Amino acid sequence: MMERERERILKINRHYLDLEESYLFSTINTKVSAYKKDHSEAEVIRLGIGDVTLPLPQVCVDAMKEAADEQSHAETFRGYGPEQGYPFLREAIAGYYEKKGIGLAASEVFVSDGAKSDLGNILDIFSEENTVLIPDPVYPVYVDTNVMAGRKIVYMDACAENGFLPMPDPALKADIIYLCSPNNPTGAAYTKEQLAAWVSYALDNSAVILYDAAYEAFVSDPDLPRSIYEVENADRCAIEFCSFSKTAGFTGTRCGWTIVPDALIFDGVRLNQLWLRRQTTKFNGVSYIVQRGAAAVFSEEGQRQVKANIDVYRGNARIIAQTLTECGVWFTGGENSPYIWLACPDGMDSWDFFDALLEQANVVGTPGAGFGKNGKSFFRLTSFGSPDATREAMKRIRTFLKKEETAD
Numbered sequence: 001m002m003e004r005e006r007e008r009i010l011k012i013n014r015h016y017l018d019l020e021e022s023y024l025f026s027t028i029n030t031k032v033s034a035y036k037k038d039h040s041e042a043e044v045i046r047l048g049i050g051d052v053t054l055p056l057p058q059v060c061v062d063a064m065k066e067a068a069d070e071q072s073h074a075e076t077f078r079g080y081g082p083e084q085g086y087p088f089l090r091e092a093i094a095g096y097y098e099k100k101g102i103g104l105a106a107s108e109v110f111v112s113d114g115a116k117s118d119l120g121n122i123l124d125i126f127s128e129e130n131t132v133l134i135p136d137p138v139y140p141v142y143v144d145t146n147v148m149a150g151r152k153i154v155y156m157d158a159c160a161e162n163g164f165l166p167m168p169d170p171a172l173k174a175d176i177i178y179l180c181s182p183n184n185p186t187g188a189a190y191t192k193e194q195l196a197a198w199v200s201y202a203l204d205n206s207a208v209i210l211y212d213a214a215y216e217a218f219v220s221d222p223d224l225p226r227s228i229y230e231v232e233n234a235d236r237c238a239i240e241f242c243s244f245s246k247t248a249g250f251t252g253t254r255c256g257w258t259i260v261p262d263a264l265i266f267d268g269v270r271l272n273q274l275w276l277r278r279q280t281t282k283f284n285g286v287s288y289i290v291q292r293g294a295a296a297v298f299s300e301e302g303q304r305q306v307k308a309n310i311d312v313y314r315g316n317a318r319i320i321a322q323t324l325t326e327c328g329v330w331f332t333g334g335e336n337s338p339y340i341w342l343a344c345p346d347g348m349d350s351w352d353f354f355d356a357l358l359e360q361a362n363v364v365g366t367p368g369a370g371f372g373k374n375g376k377s378f379f380r381l382t383s384f385g386s387p388d389a390t391r392e393a394m395k396r397i398r399t400f401l402k403k404e405e406t407a408d
Contacts, residue, residue, distance in 0.1 A: 015150040024140055024370035025049055028354075035358055045393040047320075047381045048364045050184070050338065052249045054312060057305035060248060060293040067292035083285040084276060085111025085257070092298040093257050102229045104259065108272060110279060111286050111294075114256040115214045115243040120145035122210065122239060122258070124282070125274040126176060133174030135166050137185055137371030137378070139212070142178045151176075159374055164188040164332055164341065168201035177202060179228075180212035182219060185371045185380040186341040187333015192225045199228070202237040208266065209238040214256075217247040217310055219336045235261035239271070246338065246384075248297045248306050255286050255294045313338050316383035316390040323394040327401045338383045341368070345404050347377050354379070360403070361396040 022030075028048055036044060055061075070076035084090070090106040097104045112118045119141055132146050136155045146153055154174055158164040164186040179198060182189040190198075202209050209228065216226040228234045243256035250256075264271040279285075286294075296302045321334035324342055331342040344353040350367035357363050366382075368375025383390065 013148070015148050018147050018150075019144055023144075024366070027370070028364065028366065031354070032358065032364055042362050044358070044362045044364060045385065045389050045396070046364045047383075047385055047390070047393055048366045050246065050382045050384055051251050052246060052309075052313075052384050053386055054249055054309045056249045056253065056293070057297070057302060057309065059296045059299060059302045059305055060253075063296035064289050064293040067289040071289070078288040081285050081288050081291075083280045083283050085109065085286065086288065086291050089291045089295045092295045096298050097227065097229070097259075100227060100230065102227055104229075105262065108259055108261050110258045110260060110275060111291060112256045112258055112283075113254040113286055114245055114250075115212060115241040115258075116141055118241055118256065118258045119210065119212060121278070121283070122241075122275070123149055123151075123176075124278050125271060126208075130175035131173065132176045132178070133172060133207075134178045135180075136373060137164075137368060137375035138178070139180060139184045140371065142210075143372075155372070157374055158183075158186065158188075160330070160343070165190055165194060167194065168197055170201075173205060175205075175207050177207055177209045178212070179209055180214075181225075182215040182333070182337035182339070184212070184215065185339055185366065185368065185375070186378075187335075187337035187339035188341070189219060189221075189224050189336045191223070192230060195225060195228055195231045195234070199231050199234050199237060203233060206266070207237065208264070208271075209234075211238050211240045213240050214243045215246060215337055215339075216242060217306070218314065218338055220314065221336050224336060229259070229261075235263045237264070239264065244294050244297060247310070248294070248302075249309060250290075250294070253290055253293065255290050312387065313383045316385060316387060319387070319390050319394055320381055320383060323398055327398060329401070334383075340381045340383070342379050342381065344368075344377050344379050345401065350376055350379050357397070357400060361393075361400040363393045363396055363400075 089111055090109040093109045094104045094106045123145055128149050128151055131152045131154060133154050134142050135158045154172055156166040158166045165188050211228040213227060219226045228238045228240055240259040244250035260272045260275045262272050297306055317334045317338060320340045324331050329342050331340050334340040344350055350369045354367045366380040368378030
């Protein structure tokens with residue numbers, strides 16, 4: 001009888017037990033909450049988690065209101081929609097790429113509820129036997145979603161010496177490659193020539209690149225690519241993920257897209273077909289109302305309003321970069337990116353720097369250690385606060401750094 005009972009025990013996915021005990025941002029929230037509980041008078045400024053602070057562009061709000069009104073009339077009511085996205089939004093996204101000189105069919109565009117979801121879900125169409133190549137430091141989602149599946153992960157070092165932009169190493173072999181440019185957390189951005197080297201590496205090794213372009217709208221340098229498909233033959237080896245979250249403030253509204261080119265063929269199968277089947281089976285799709293709001297982003301007025309919001313965040317990044325430069329602090333990002341990745345004073349551990357900055361300056365950032373071993377002496381600040389809050393935070397940080405310098 002006992003033998004029979006043992007055979008019937010439900011088995012879990014034990015790979016989940018290999019995950020780090022606490023997700024980076026939940027640890028930060030716990031620390032900040034504890035501090036504020038003990039110091040209720042403190043005015044804490046958050047420049048840590050990359051959430052936006054400006055409201056949605058009005059053109060998007062108006063489009064969603066109109067779409068919501070349509071749902072109240074039988075003649076214009078929409079029920080279940082296509083899981084891969086309504087044609088009007090897929091075509092608008094394809095048109096956005098066409099303006100960059102990139103030809104895409106609407107069928108290669110898949111609407112999602114954000115890049116984070118698809119960066120994890122895309123793994124459904126790949127074997128767990130594949131080896132994954134991930135930079136360190138890195139956005140934790142890349143690591144955790146592969147740990148959950150039990151895949152072998154190989155890390156490539158991103159460091160100050162290579163500008164936090166690792167390049168292909170012929171000695172490293174992998175099947176799935178994660179790249180993010182402009183990068184989260186470092187703010188560094190690949191040149192077209194550097195991306196071309198990665199495309200060549202992927203083609204030579206029959207590998208696929210998962211390219212996170214969530215911050216492409218922050219690229220202001222005309223010589224830097226905003227899509228990996230600006231590189232010749234990238235459509236044969238790369239899947240691109242993008243989002244309205246940082247571009248148009250959709251962090252609470254949730255919408256993004258994934259490009260799976262028809263030219264992507266592995267193991268004799270078109271990945272576009274696999275992804276379509278996966279999405280139509282396991283994804284409900286994004287609501288009609290939200291997709292109408294997202295489509296408004298690509299209108300002439302939508303692009304104007306989005307640029308106005310991004311310009312505010314770019315201005316914040318300049319304020320942060322200027323302060324750090326004046327204080328003699330080494331950093332990357334702050335240009336072509338909403339993130340600033342700075343070296344902690346005197347090689348201080350990033351969690352120690354986090355605690356000191358919170359307690360002495362009431363400013364919250366993100367410890368680089370949370371992004372990997374190569375981030376343990378670095379710290380991430382974001383430009384998503386308000387201009388006033390950013391200026392006040394930099395005033396406090398300048399004072400804090402001067403105290404540290406005096407103490408030395």
